[in-house]
Amino acid sequence: MKNNSASHPSCDPASWHDETCVLHGDAGLSTDSALVAPIHYSATFKADDPQAFAEMANVPRHPGFYTRYGNPTHEHVAAILAKLEGTETALLTGSGMAAISTTVLALVSAGDHVIAQSRHYMSTTKLFEEVLVRFGVQVSIVEQTDLAAIEAAIRPNTRLIMLESPVNPTLVLTDLAAVAALARPRGILTVADNTFASPLNQQPHALGIDIVLHSATKYLGGHHDLTAGAVCCSALHAEKIWRMHTTLGAVLSPMDAWLLLRGLRTLPLRVQRINANALALAQWLEAQPQVEQVFYPGLESHPQHALAQRQMTGYGAVIAFAVRGNFEATSRFVASLELATHAVSLGGVDSLIVHTAAMWAGTMNEAQMQAADIAPNFVRMSVGVEHIDDLKADMARALQKL
Known part of the structure; x- marks a missing residue:
């Protein structure tokens, strides 16, 4: 080379x-x-x-x-x-x-x-x-x-x-x-x-x-x-x-x-901003009463946070969380967001979000989703480079509709 x-x-x-x-x-x-x-x-x-x-x-x-x-x-x-x-x-x-x-x-x-x-x-x-x-x-x-x-x-x-x-x-x-x-x-x-x-x-x-x-x-x-x-x-x-x-x-x-x-x-510039946004949003989501649980390696509450600290230098774009509600309520929440686009993929400049159970319903049966820990109220979000205050405000509006 x-x-x-x-x-x-x-x-x-x-x-x-x-x-x-x-x-x-x-x-x-x-x-x-x-x-x-x-x-x-x-x-x-x-x-x-x-x-x-x-x-x-x-x-x-x-x-x-x-x-x-x-x-x-x-x-x-x-x-x-x-x-x-x-x-x-x-x-x-x-x-x-x-x-x-x-x-x-x-x-x-x-x-x-x-x-x-x-x-x-x-x-x-x-x-x-x-x-x-x-x-x-x-x-x-x-x-x-x-x-x-x-x-x-x-x-x-x-x-x-x-x-x-x-x-x-x-x-x-x-x-x-x-x-x-x-x-x-x-x-x-x-x-x-x-x-x-x-x-x-x-x-x-x-x-x-x-x-x-x-x-x-x-x-x-x-x-x-x-x-x-x-x-x-x-x-x-x-x-x-x-x-x-x-x-x-x-x-x-x-x-x-x-x-x-x-x-x-521009990868280092984007990842630096994405890491900061995702960690801040994950910490904010943990404090919201409409959210049952947040999964993010950068959170101290993550069961493998110590491992994440050993083998990672940043924790990435993806946050997974469970909202308080059933499948239909979760779908309404995702549809209510204005800044996080309802689309697959991750790691880009735009924030994307998916209702995980809905996305995989066509390829996994209920037993397989249970084995993979995918609950009906489970959401996966890839955080982008938008301003963190705008992302929080958008999320707050949607959570109020649960």
């Missing part, structure tokens, strides 16, 4: 802060004098001669051969993401689920055993419970807060442990360092979905996790205008995952890659 040490001899990219990294972490990759990296909107790239073509066709992840294999715009994004997560490299995909499914399918085979959490993003759960088992992969689903249960689930053929922390939508945490300490001596790969935290609030690789995944649709893009995924890992793992990626073909378009690059430039 290139850096700009030559152009700035006094700078050490390894010691840059995040604010500098997102602006200069891809320096040296552009070949022209444009201040802003261009969009390389081409499906294929020409070779100067047969020898050059042979090299382009056979070098893994070549950025100038064919966009399904790689693209110069992808290279800019990957350079920054790898620096933010502290990994050797990064690979981009067309969505967060493409990053998850491509990674898992690249690393396991029939007869292998994998361990997954009892709480995951719903599509991740389906991958482990419904897809992998069809192809002869053994799957154990384990409570993520029970380290002894995770250790007990390990078998001689365990190849991978899939983690997610904080988890969607209940914000339960996994002790990433403890799981990594169980897995690494046994030669088991660990994969962590870091979407809900962002690399600015949590760095799983520094805690011993091998591969870090993101739905870049969320914080990394930050403006609700793209769909993308990212895999951050070693060069060796990236090449193996890339080979599966070229087969499955979940390609990120150059335009979306450029939008993602643009979003990354």
